[in-house]
Amino acid sequence: xxxxxxxxxxxxYDVVISGGGPAGMAAALGAKEAGAExxxxxxxxxxxxxxxxxxxxxxxxxxxxxxxxxxxxxxxxYLEQVIEHEIDILTDTYLYDIDREKNIKLMSGEHGINLIDxxxxxxxxxxxxxxRGAVRIPGSRPxxxxxxxxxxxxxxxxxxxPGRKVVILGSGxxxxxxxxxxxxxxxxxxxxxxxxxxxxxxxxxxxxxxHDFDIPLHLSTTVARIHGNERVERITVAPVDETMxxxxxxxxxxxxxxxxxxxxxxxxxxxxxxxxxxxxxVTTGPIVxxxxxxxxxxxxxxxxxxxxxxxxDFVSQESLLAGRGAGEFITDSRNPADNIRLIPGDNxxxxxxxxxxxxxxxxxxxxxxxxxxxxxxxxxxxxGRKLAYVYPAEMVTIKMRPKLLQDFHxxxxxxxxxxR
Amino acid sequence: MGQHETYDxxxxxxxxxxxxIARELTRYDLKTALIEKQCEVGxxxxxxxxxxxxxxxxxxxxxxxxxxxxAGNQLWTQLHQELDFxxxxxxxxxxxxxxxxxxxxxxxxxxxxxxxxxxxxxWERDRLFKEEPNLNPDIFAALFAPTAGVVNPYxxxxxxxxxxxxxxxxxxxxxxVENLSQIDNSWLIKxxxxxxxxxxxxxxxxxxxxxxxxxxxxxxYAIKPRKGEEYMLDGRLKGIVKRIIFPCPSGVSKGVLVxxxxxxTIMVGPTAQNIEDKEDLSTxxxxxxxxxxxxxxxxxxxxxxxxxxxxxxxxxxxxxxDFIIGPSAKKGFINVAGIQSxxxxxxxxxxxxxxxILSDEGLLLNPNExxxxxxxxxxxxANLKTExxxxxAAKDPRYSHICCRCEEITEGEVVExxxxxxxxxxxxxxxxxxxxxxxxxxxxxxxxxxLISRELxxxxxxxxxxxxxxxxxxxxxxxxxxxxxx
Numbered sequence: 001x002x003x004x005x006x007x008x009x010x011x012x013y014d015v016v017i018s019g020g021g022p023a024g025m026a027a028a029l030g031a032k033e034a035g036a037e038x039x040x041x042x043x044x045x046x047x048x049x050x051x052x053x054x055x056x057x058x059x060x061x062x063x064x065x066x067x068x069x070x071x072x073x074x075x076x077x078y079l080e081q082v083i084e085h086e087i088d089i090l091t092d093t094y095l096y097d098i099d100r101e102k103n104i105k106l107m108s109g110e111h112g113i114n115l116i117d118x119x120x121x122x123x124x125x126x127x128x129x130x131x132r133g134a135v136r137i138p139g140s141r142p143x144x145x146x147x148x149x150x151x152x153x154x155x156x157x158x159x160x161x162p163g164r165k166v167v168i169l170g171s172g173x174x175x176x177x178x179x180x181x182x183x184x185x186x187x188x189x190x191x192x193x194x195x196x197x198x199x200x201x202x203x204x205x206x207x208x209x210x211h212d213f214d215i216p217l218h219l220s221t222t223v224a225r226i227h228g229n230e231r232v233e234r235i236t237v238a239p240v241d242e243t244m245x246x247x248x249x250x251x252x253x254x255x256x257x258x259x260x261x262x263x264x265x266x267x268x269x270x271x272x273x274x275x276x277x278x279x280x281x282v283t284t285g286p287i288v289x290x291x292x293x294x295x296x297x298x299x300x301x302x303x304x305x306x307x308x309x310x311x312x313d314f315v316s317q318e319s320l321l322a323g324r325g326a327g328e329f330i331t332d333s334r335n336p337a338d339n340i341r342l343i344p345g346d347n348x349x350x351x352x353x354x355x356x357x358x359x360x361x362x363x364x365x366x367x368x369x370x371x372x373x374x375x376x377x378x379x380x381x382x383x384g385r386k387l388a389y390v391y392p393a394e395m396v397t398i399k400m401r402p403k404l405l406q407d408f409h410x411x412x413x414x415x416x417x418x419x420r
Numbered sequence: 421m422g423q424h425e426t427y428d429x430x431x432x433x434x435x436x437x438x439x440x441i442a443r444e445l446t447r448y449d450l451k452t453a454l455i456e457k458q459c460e461v462g463x464x465x466x467x468x469x470x471x472x473x474x475x476x477x478x479x480x481x482x483x484x485x486x487x488x489x490x491a492g493n494q495l496w497t498q499l500h501q502e503l504d505f506x507x508x509x510x511x512x513x514x515x516x517x518x519x520x521x522x523x524x525x526x527x528x529x530x531x532x533x534x535x536x537x538x539x540x541x542x543w544e545r546d547r548l549f550k551e552e553p554n555l556n557p558d559i560f561a562a563l564f565a566p567t568a569g570v571v572n573p574y575x576x577x578x579x580x581x582x583x584x585x586x587x588x589x590x591x592x593x594x595x596x597v598e599n600l601s602q603i604d605n606s607w608l609i610k611x612x613x614x615x616x617x618x619x620x621x622x623x624x625x626x627x628x629x630x631x632x633x634x635x636x637x638x639x640x641y642a643i644k645p646r647k648g649e650e651y652m653l654d655g656r657l658k659g660i661v662k663r664i665i666f667p668c669p670s671g672v673s674k675g676v677l678v679x680x681x682x683x684x685t686i687m688v689g690p691t692a693q694n695i696e697d698k699e700d701l702s703t704x705x706x707x708x709x710x711x712x713x714x715x716x717x718x719x720x721x722x723x724x725x726x727x728x729x730x731x732x733x734x735x736x737x738x739x740x741x742d743f744i745i746g747p748s749a750k751k752g753f754i755n756v757a758g759i760q761s762x763x764x765x766x767x768x769x770x771x772x773x774x775x776x777i778l779s780d781e782g783l784l785l786n787p788n789e790x791x792x793x794x795x796x797x798x799x800x801x802a803n804l805k806t807e808x809x810x811x812x813a814a815k816d817p818r819y820s821h822i823c824c825r826c827e828e829i830t831e832g833e834v835v836e837x838x839x840x841x842x843x844x845x846x847x848x849x850x851x852x853x854x855x856x857x858x859x860x861x862x863x864x865x866x867x868x869x870x871l872i873s874r875e876l877x878x879x880x881x882x883x884x885x886x887x888x889x890x891x892x893x894x895x896x897x898x899x900x901x902x903x904x905x906x
Contacts, residue, residue, distance in 0.1 A: 044822065094822040105806065107830075112813040112820045115806070131860040133652070133729040138704045141731060143885035143892055147862050158866065160881065160893035185896065229699055230889040246705075270826075273656065 006088040009106075009114050010038060014330045015323075016104055016116070017041040018095040018271060019124035021050020023303025025078040026316040027122045028087045030323020035331040036120070039087045042106060044094045048082070049075035050126060051149070052312065054156045057177055059204070063313035074312060100275045100296060120298040120326040123272055123286070124319065127265040127304035129174070135263055137169075139226030142233070148174040148262040152181070161187060163258025167235055168192045169223045173201040173310065175262020180209035190254055191216040193223060193237055195244060198371055200264070200393050202310055223259065224251055232257050265308045272301065282350045283307040289338045290353045290362050291325030292318065300326050307352055307365070310395050314365065335360070340405070342379075345416040347372060349392070358405040364398045366415065374420050379404075380413040390417060425590070427453045429778065430609060430618035432597055432632050434461035436469070436573055436767050437759050438624035439580035444771035445778075446587035449786040453616060454581070454589060455609065457596035459887030460847050462577030465626050466764075467850060468701075468733025469573035470650065470679055470690060472664055474765040475512055475565030477532025477540060484743040488766035488773070490535045493567055495768035502793040503579035505571060506682040512568035512664040513543070513552065515559045515718065521668045525563040528669075532565065539566040554660050554721050568664055570682045573764055574850040582840060583795045587788060592616075593841075594887060597625075600635040607636075607752060620752045620778060627698045627736045629744075629757035636753045641744055643757060645698050645734035648690025649707035652729040653722065654858050655826075658684040660721050667718065676714040678722070683827075683853065688715045688722065690733070703730045728858045735760040745773060747781055754778070798836065802828040823871070824864035826857020834868060838875040845869070846886040865892070 014036040017024045020043030028041045041048065052060070055071030062068055065077065082089065092109035102121050106114045129147040137145075144163055151162040152174065166187055168175045171194040179189050192210060197220050199206050210217050218237070224246040225236040238251035267285040269277075277286040278295035285306040286294040292302050302322035303315045328334045338355035342364065351366035366377075371391035378384045383404045390396055429445055431438045434456030442454045458464060476490035500507035516525055522542075529540045541564045548562050549555065585591055592614060599610040600621065609616045625632040630643040659680075667675040679687045691707045712724045738744050738758025743766075745756050754777055756770060763770075779785050801809060801819060813820035818832035829852045837851035845861070848854050848868050855861035855868065869892060873880040884890045 044825070092821075094825065096822070096828070107813070107820050107822055109817065109821055112817070113806070113810045128859045129862055131728065131862065133727050133860060134725075136651070136703070136705075136708050136724065136727055136730055138702060138708070140700075140702045143890035146865075150862055150865060153866060154893050158893075159896075161896060162893060164894065224705075225702070229701070230886075231891060 006040070006090060009090070009111055009116060010040070011116055012038070013040045013116065013118040014038040015040070015120045015122060015326045016095075016118035017122040017124055019043060019050065019126055019303075020048030020089060020091065021124065021126050021303065022052060022075070022078065022312045022315045023124035023126065023305070023319040024048070024050070024122070025082050026319035027124055027300070027302055027323035027326070028082050029078075029085060030320040030325075031122070031327040032085045032087060032323070034324040034327020035333070036327040040118075041082065041087060041089050042093050042095050043089070043091045046092050048079055048089050048091055054149075054152050055177075056156050057181070060312050063311065064316055078316070095271065098271055098275060102298065120300065120329050122322055122326055123294075123299065123301040123305050124303050124322075125268040125271065125305050127308055128268050130261070130264045130266055132261060137223050137226055139235075140229055142226065142228040142231050144228070144232035144258045145226060146258070146260060148172070148178045148260045151178055151260050155181060155185060161185060162260070163232075163256070164188065165190065165256040166258040166260055167223070167237075167254055167256045168260045168262060170194060170262035170264070171199045171201050171206075171217065172262035172264055173205050175260060176201045176205040176209040178260060178262070179215050180213050183213050183215065189215050190256055191218055193218045193221045195220065195222040195240055198391060198393075202393060222246055224248060226259060232259055235259055265304065267305050267308065269305060272305065275299065277301075280350060280354065282344070283352070287354045288352065289355045290357055291328070291335060292322035292353065293325050293329070298326070298329050307350065310393065314395065314397065317363065318365070339411065340408070341412040343412050343414045345414040347417040348415050351415050356400060358402060358408065360402055362400045364400055366396045366398070368392055368396065368417050372417060372419060375417050376420050378416045378418060380408070380410065382408045382413065386420065424608075424615040424617050425453070427451045427590070427616060427618040428783065429620040429622060430455060430607075430616055431622040431624055432609070433624035433626055433629070434458070434577070434581065434591070434593070435464050435466040435624065435626050436462065436577050436580070436764055437626070437756055437770060438622070439577045439584065440767040440771040441622055441624060441756065441774050442589050443580040443584040443587075444775050446584045446589050447788055447791050448775075449788045450783075452584075452589045453592065453618070454584070455592045455595045455597060455611065455616070457594070459594050459844060460841065461581045461591070461593070462574040462850065463846070463886065465733050465736060466577050467574040468648070468650065468731055469764050470648075470677065470687070471571050471573045471681060472512075472677070472679060472764070473507070473509075473569035473571060474762040475532065475568035476535060476537040477528050477565060479762060481531065481535065484745060485762060485766065486535070488743065488769045489762040490537060491769035492762070492766035496569060496571075499768055502795075503583055504795050504798050505575040505579040507569055507571045508682060509567060509569040510663050510680055511564060511566045512666055513548070513562040513564055514666040514668060515555065515562045516668045517558065517560055519560060522561060524668050525561065528563055537565065537567060540564070552661055552663065552665075554719055555665070556718055556720055559718070564663075570664065570679065571764075572682050576764075578840070578851055579795060583793070586795060587791050597632060597635065600632070602636075602750065605752070620754065620781070620783060622754050622756060622774060624756045626759070627734055629736065629755065633748070633755060633757070636748070636750050638748050638750060638753070640748070641738050641757065644737045645695050645700070646737045646760070647693045647695050647700070647732055647734055649703045649711065649730065649732045650687055650689030651708065651711055651727050653686040653688065653726040654728050655685050657686045657722065657726055660686060661719060665718055667714070676711050678715055678719050686722070688712070694737075695734075698734065701732045701734065703732050707732070729856075729860060743770075745770060745777070747777060752781070754781070799833055801830045801833055823867045824852070824854035824857065826859050826863070827853040829854040829864070831867075831871065834871050835875055838872060843872065843876060844884050844886045844890075845872075845892070848872070
């Protein structure tokens with residue numbers, strides 16, 4: 001176990017980071033790089049690194065490190081840098097409360113309850129999984145209905161199986177990864193069922209996790225009922241019509257003891273709500289500027305708190321900016337304010353950051369609403385970029401160079417994805 | 421023989437009614453027992469109850485329900501002071517959409533006032549929207565009843581049974597009654613692993629009261645299940661209504677309600693569907709769409725997307741819809757059956773009524789000199805002031821470990837719940853709220869499993885959701901099973 005625990009907690013910090021996962025670690029490094037000195041990264045688990053520890057599969061770091069790493073390897077590389085930079089890590093600690101003046105209440109296994117304050121705060125709490133209630137699956141409520149991430153923790157961290165015969169609802173990446181993982185553990189994985197007509201995870205996961213292991217994928221099909229009083233005994237699955245309602249006349253039953261849910265992630269913003277940040281109704285995360293600063297001065301947010309990412313590399317990239325932003329806030333060396341708002345238009349669910357500036361390069365992250373082939377992403381009439389295909393599960397990233405905007409004098413850009 | 425325990429009174433069924441009777445009887449110098457088939461009390465119909473203490477004006481005066489509803493309502497204040505459960509008289513509003521429904525509101529107002537229900541007021545639009553700005557602006561008027569309250573029904577069961585046990589009750593959980601027989605002036609009750617001898621049997625077996633009565637040789641009534649589905653919404657909707665919102669009544673149930681639960685979470689429901697299967701606790705698409713379409717009418721800010729959990733409960737409905745409370749043709753066998761709404765409200769009054777029936781039936785009631793009406797206060801960490809939290813955590817580090825982050829439940833509270841009898845994840849959930857929040861156990865499941873395993877000294881694979889075959893995890897089958905060996 002790698003930790004860098006402070007010998008004693010300070011009363012005041014330059015930057016306090018809530019969450020020591022990939023977002024928190026990259027933000028810590030960014031803050032240090034930009035000149036912040038007293039940095040504290042808080043994590044509720046016994047070691048920092050977040051969800052990466054249970055992601056023992058490979059495929060991490062292709063963009064950032066230009067090599068293929070496992071989740072724990074990726075975590076380790078960052079954690080080593082955080083320790084090298086003498087950033088304080090406080091694990092087994094829960095950031096219990098915060099107010100708009102950045103007074104913080106910590107609950108720590110080792111230090112008890114502590115009240116501290118910080119000049120700047122970075123929200124990096126990640127996301128939680130959507131549960132059965134979110135999609136209101138009819139039927140009984142037996143044991144054996146759980147999220148794919150919890151099953152991943154049972155298998156990869158604790159060495160137990162969530163069941164012996166498993167059906168997976170939802171084709172999110174965690175579900176696809178777990179389908180393969182459970183087959184490797186000798187579990188009978190009956191199939192992956194997805195209510196949408198398209199997959200919700202990355203194409204590479206469909207190939208490497210389902211096709212390579214002969215796990216059936218049923219699109220436009222959902223779980224219509226759960227059976228069993230104590231433990232799951234059976235589930236009913238059914239194809240859905242155009243309004244997403246199950247066609248019960250075409251349903252069939254599957255005997256199984258477990259139903260895994262991979263039906264999406266929700267940004268974890270309970271702390272952010274306590275300080276009344278402004279939120280984006282689509283991402284459900286805070287509204288941020290190009291330094292990842294929220295609607296409160298000195299409060300930054302990054303990673304899955306802001307929007308759900310499909311690759312950790314982009315989390316790190318974005319979180320580095322948040323960390324730098326916090327560091328620049330401390331050292332009074334902030335960039336000039338943003339002067340252009342980005343507005344999602346045709347077939348754009350959201351784009352981030354919510355504002356950019358004309359003075360420097362920005363990376364814009366966006367998601368489309370529906371799949372489209374041979375299309376163009378238009379930023380107002382200043383810039384267009386051709387893409388072979390887009391689909392909702394894969395985030396689109398675009399570099400916006402300052403010279404593209406040098407002749408632009410408006411205060412907003414509408415972003416459209418249109419067929420060519 | 422003669423090995424079995426002998427009791428004055430044995431209650432069959434540990435729902436809120438059985439628990440309330442149990443606790444009431446421990447005021448007297450009696451040897452009492454309660455037998456429950458589930459692994460904990462309150463795990464049947466009671467845990468799915470809407471948790472409303474009705475104002476006292478709902479039920480008609482020519483039923484048993486009417487007077488018991490109001491008598492029960494008044495007893496909750498003292499019960500709440502003595503026992504450690506959450507209770508608040510948040511008040512209720514019965515809303516009318518049309519001027520014609522004003523007559524209905526007036527009828528309920530008069531029905532309540534005739535019985536002594538205080539504070540009933542008809543609110544016209546100005547007052548109504550000032551108090552409840554998130555109601556549909558098309559609502560015409562409402563009947564306000566300040567005496568209505570909310571409780572967590574499972575918490576009430578735990579508090580009642582903790583108090584009863586502290587005052588001498590013997591509790592047998594995971595004990596289903598298999599046979600009842602009358603010997604001399606006593607009853608012999610057989611479960612899978614126990615035999616009890618008792619002078620009086622109180623049949624508070626809820627949905628299965630008819631089966632128990634039949635075992636006693638009585639075929640006088642049938643209990644039919646009527647299903648109610650409920651949907652729990654995300655905590656961020658807290659405060660969208662401050663009072664319980666009832667539609668103007670029509671038909672068999674009280675309609676679909678918007679309930680600000682004791683913890684502030686909004687719950688919507690229930691449906692009312694007569695079914696046959698007494699084990700069928702399934703929710704349905706029809707139930708969900710009925711509830712949300714009706715609720716969205718009343719409070720437009722509520723949406724099915726805010727749902728975090730759903731469940732169903734089965735009301736125990738007797739023929740004729742009224743309560744069945746009283747002695748039977750079999751001496752010493754007393755029925756407390758068909759207790760549907762407002763059964764929770766009436767529970768403390770029913771307990772007193774049953775005690776009086778026992779007295780009429782010849783049971784001598786001498787006061788229990790050692791009766792202690794209060795139970796020790798539980799720690800609810802999230803409700804403490806910061807200074808109190810700091811002090812507690814310094815004294816006992818288990819209170820500085822968060823176990824459930826959504827509801828902010830500490831390890832200390834979970835361990836306390838285990839010591840009070842919680843042996844399953846549901847047991848912990850209903851005693852502490854751990855696992856009840858928006859992540860529905862995604863974070864705390866493993867932590868709670870570890871604590872159960874540690875405190876009860878059982879392998880982690882033996883931890884269940886709620887007893888029986890509700891296992892959570894299993895081992896790899898690495899070794900061939902013993903039967904496979906040559």
